[in-house]
Amino acid sequence: IVVVAVNSTLLTINAGDYILYTDWAWTSFVVFSVSQSTMLVVGAIYYMLFTGVPGTATYYATIMTIYTWVAKGAWFALGYPYDFIVTPVWIPSAMLLDLTYWATRRNKHAAIIIGGTLVGLSLPIFNMINLLLVRDPLEMAFKYPRPTLPPYMTPIEPQVGKFYNSPVALGSGAGAVLSVPIAALGAKLNT
Numbered sequence: 001i002v003v004v005a006v007n008s009t010l011l012t013i014n015a016g017d018y019i020l021y022t023d024w025a026w027t028s029f030v031v032f033s034v035s036q037s038t039m040l041v042v043g044a045i046y047y048m049l050f051t052g053v054p055g056t057a058t059y060y061a062t063i064m065t066i067y068t069w070v071a072k073g074a075w076f077a078l079g080y081p082y083d084f085i086v087t088p089v090w091i092p093s094a095m096l097l098d099l100t101y102w103a104t105r106r107n108k109h110a111a112i113i114i115g116g117t118l119v120g121l122s123l124p125i126f127n128m129i130n131l132l133l134v135r136d137p138l139e140m141a142f143k144y145p146r147p148t149l150p151p152y153m154t155p156i157e158p159q160v161g162k163f164y165n166s167p168v169a170l171g172s173g174a175g176a177v178l179s180v181p182i183a184a185l186g187a188k189l190n191t
Contacts, residue, residue: 029131033124040064040090040123041116044097048111054102057115061094086134089126093119 044057068087075085100115101107 029124029128033127034120036088036090036127037093037116037120037123040093041097041112041119044094045108045112045115048098048101049108052106054098054106057094057097057101058091061090064090084134086130088123089130090123092126093123096122 040057040061044060047056047060048054050056065087072082072085072087076082096118097111097115100118101111104110104114
């Protein structure tokens with residue numbers, strides 16, 4: 001139980017580049033919203049069905065928020081501006097999930113369908129408000145590239161064709177192209 005709890009929390013706070021999603025905010029916001037909504041619902045429903053207690057989703061979201069604030073402090077220590085590092089807003093959406101679970105008399109299917117829908121609708125709204133309060137995201141992203149990323153992934157100004165020269169792009173493209181004839185050859189040799 002402890003392993004699942006820790007891993008699901010880490011998976012959620014890392015889904016969609018949680019803490020510096022402002023660097024590609026206007027292009028990745030949809031990806032961020034879908035991944036965060038999904039992971040919040042999956043983790044919270046798991047806990048609620050395990051305990052059977054409404055309120056567990058809010059507790060789960062609170063734990064994630066605390067973890068993320070600790071990580072926010074760590075990024076601040078690395079030199080990033082404090083108002084650039086974002087902590088996603090999970091708690092209000094988790095409260096809606098708990099309310100659904102309680103209002104439907106602890107019906108797990110209703111919690112998943114209705115509660116999941118409410119989380120999917122509310123979480124992007126709360127995080128868009130959160131995002132609008134961040135200091136000039138695009139400029140800050142170019143000014144503070146993330147030190148943990150390899151050079152071909154740092155948020156630099158666009159250069160046409162730059163990514164196509166990377167070994168990762170070349171390898172993945174070649175693998176995609178060659179996989180079909182290799183699979184066909186393998187199938188022919190097996191027959």
